Amino acid sequence: GGVIGRYCDQPQKFPGVAHFHTVRVNQPAGKFYKTDFLRQLADLWDFRGSGVTNMHGSTGDIILLGTTTPQLEEIFFELTHNMNQDLGGSGSNLRTPESCLGESRCEWSCYDAQELCYQLTMEYQDELHRPAFPYKFKFKFDGCPNGCVASIARSDLSFIGTWRDDIRIDQEAVAAYVGGEIQPNGGAHAGKDWGPFDIQKEVIDLCPTKCMWMEGGKLKINDRECTRCMHCLNVMPRALRIGNDRGLSILAGAKAPILDGAQMGSLLLPFVKVEEPYDAIKEVIENIWDWWMEEGKNRERLGETMKRQGFQKLLEVTGIPADPRHVEHPRFTPYIFWKEEEVPGGFERDIADYRSRHPK
Numbered sequence: 001g002g003v004i005g006r007y008c009d010q011p012q013k014f015p016g017v018a019h020f021h022t023v024r025v026n027q028p029a030g031k032f033y034k035t036d037f038l039r040q041l042a043d044l045w046d047f048r049g050s051g052v053t054n055m056h057g058s059t060g061d062i063i064l065l066g067t068t069t070p071q072l073e074e075i076f077f078e079l080t081h082n083m084n085q086d087l088g089g090s091g092s093n094l095r096t097p098e099s100c101l102g103e104s105r106c107e108w109s110c111y112d113a114q115e116l117c118y119q120l121t122m123e124y125q126d127e128l129h130r131p132a133f134p135y136k137f138k139f140k141f142d143g144c145p146n147g148c149v150a151s152i153a154r155s156d157l158s159f160i161g162t163w164r165d166d167i168r169i170d171q172e173a174v175a176a177y178v179g180g181e182i183q184p185n186g187g188a189h190a191g192k193d194w195g196p197f198d199i200q201k202e203v204i205d206l207c208p209t210k211c212m213w214m215e216g217g218k219l220k221i222n223d224r225e226c227t228r229c230m231h232c233l234n235v236m237p238r239a240l241r242i243g244n245d246r247g248l249s250i251l252a253g254a255k256a257p258i259l260d261g262a263q264m265g266s267l268l269l270p271f272v273k274v275e276e277p278y279d280a281i282k283e284v285i286e287n288i289w290d291w292w293m294e295e296g297k298n299r300e301r302l303g304e305t306m307k308r309q310g311f312q313k314l315l316e317v318t319g320i321p322a323d324p325r326h327v328e329h330p331r332f333t334p335y336i337f338w339k340e341e342e343v344p345g346g347f348e349r350d351i352a353d354y355r356s357r358h359p360k
Contacts, residue, residue, distance in 0.1 A: 001090055001091050001130065001131055002024040002025065002026075002061075002088045002089065002129075003021055003023055003024075003072055003090070004021065004022040004023075005021055006019070006020040006021050007019060017066075018068075020066045020067075021066070021067050021068070022063060022064070022066070023063075023072075023087070024057065024088030025061060025064060025086075025087060026061065026062075026086045026087060026088045027056060027061055029102075029113075030102060030113075037083065040083055041053075041083070044075065044083075048071045048078070049064055049066055049067035049071065050066030052064075052065040053065065059095060059138065059140075059154065061096050086128075088128075089136075091131040092132070092134060092135050092299075093133055093136070093137070094124050094127035094137050094139070095136050095137065095138045095139075096128070097120055097140070097141065098139075098140050098141070099114050099140070099141035099142075099149065100113050100141065100149050101114075101148070102114045102115075102141070103143065106143055107237070107241075108143070108161075108233065108242055109143030109144055110143060110162055110163055110242060110246035110247065110248065111143060111247065111248050111274035112143075112274070114141075116141055116159065116281075120139060120278070120281075127289075133292070133293060133296075134292065134297060134299065134305075135296070137292075137301075138155040138156050139155060139157050139159070140154060140155035141159045142158070142159065142160045144160075144161045144162075144230065145161070145162060145228045145229065145230050146230050151251075151265070153254055153262070153265070154254060154256060156253065156302040156303065157251075157284075157285065157288070158250070158251040158252070158254060159249075160249050160251065161246065161247075161248050162228055162247065162248060163228075164246075164247070164271055165243035165245040166221070166243055167223060167226065167233070167243060168240070168242075168243065168244075169240060170238070171218050171219065173236070173238045173239035174199075174218070174236065174239040175217065176238075176239075177199065177236050177238075177239055178197065180196055182238055182239075184197050184235050184236060199219070202235060203235050207229075207231065207232065208227060209225045209227055210225075211224075219239070248274055249270055249271060250267075250268050250269040250272065251265030251268060252265055252266055252268045252288065252306065252314065253265055253266050253303030253306045253307075255302075255304070257301065263303045263307075265303075266306070266311060266326070267325055267326060268284070268318065269318075269320055272284075284318055287318045288318060290317070291317040292305055295309060
């Protein structure tokens with residue numbers, strides 16, 4: 001599944017590019033490399049291909065541009081047997097999963113994104129290598145809501161780290177930010193003549209849900225209203241910390257196609273703990289695949305199947321109960337409908353009985 005055939009339609013005229021196949025190679029989680037691996041890769045491509053690489057493709061893979069058909073098996077053997085590296089995904093299959101740096105480098109990571117990416121890559125090898133889906137399917141793993149691999153916009157299933165408890169506040173550090181002793185944004189704007197840090201203007205007024213305020217010289221947060229936008233944590237990283245009850249949210253249906261237009265992921269599972277062997281996560285994935293492979297049209301992404309059959313259908317096939325957090329636009333377009341067997345007494349009601357219980 002990792003080779004994209006490229007052929008020139010005038011090979012006699014341009015024999016040098018009669019074949020110019022692209023090879024996708026599965027990148028290491030978080031894109032960590034040793035220099036000897038990069039040297040091996042460059043030497044392999046100089047010998048077997050054009051020498052032109054793309055580090056990295058827009059969805060993560062190492063892209064090796066330009067080789068001929070006789071070289072493909074040689075390249076595959078060298079990558080898998082001598083470099084311990086697999087091909088990536090292309091075609092109507094599971095595409096190469098991608099993760100951010102996760103807990104290896106990031107203080108905000110709510111789960112081990114690299115480990116989950118690796119484990120699901122190994123679990124679903126068959127789906128990666130043998131195209132059997134209606135169209136492409138992408139996993140992406142963001143360790144926190146900052147979304148460094150933009151999973152919410154680019155993946156059919158998006159795994160975004162989050163927490164369920166309160167943001168931890170160091171009031172002494174808050175006072176140090178306000179007093180100018182600690183630079184905001186980790187010092188990223190040092191040298192700019194923007195005047196002293198103004199917590200009201202730069203943090204509190206920019207909170208999308210207005211859940212923060214200063215009281216008696218201390219920062220207060222109504223965590224029930226917090227949507228994890230990460231703005232306050234990014235501005236004051238030494239004063240604010242993510243909660244300790246950590247896990248991830250799963251969003252479904254993002255895509256960026258040319259014809260139908262871009263679509264962000266819709267929240268499917270608000271919170272799940274990330275614990276080996278990840279059975280709760282795998283169950284969601286496999287239930288979606290069973291439905292989408294049966295109902296999806298040719299070249300139809302998961303998001304388009306969801307739009308065609310309705311979000312409620314997705315909840316039914318995954319067994320996830322409807323939740324107020326599923327509603328994208330409250331009081332505007334509700335799409336959770338009750339079936340008659342789910343309503344006590346069914347849909348047939350006696351108006352006199354109703355009035356007796358609900359007097360005007």
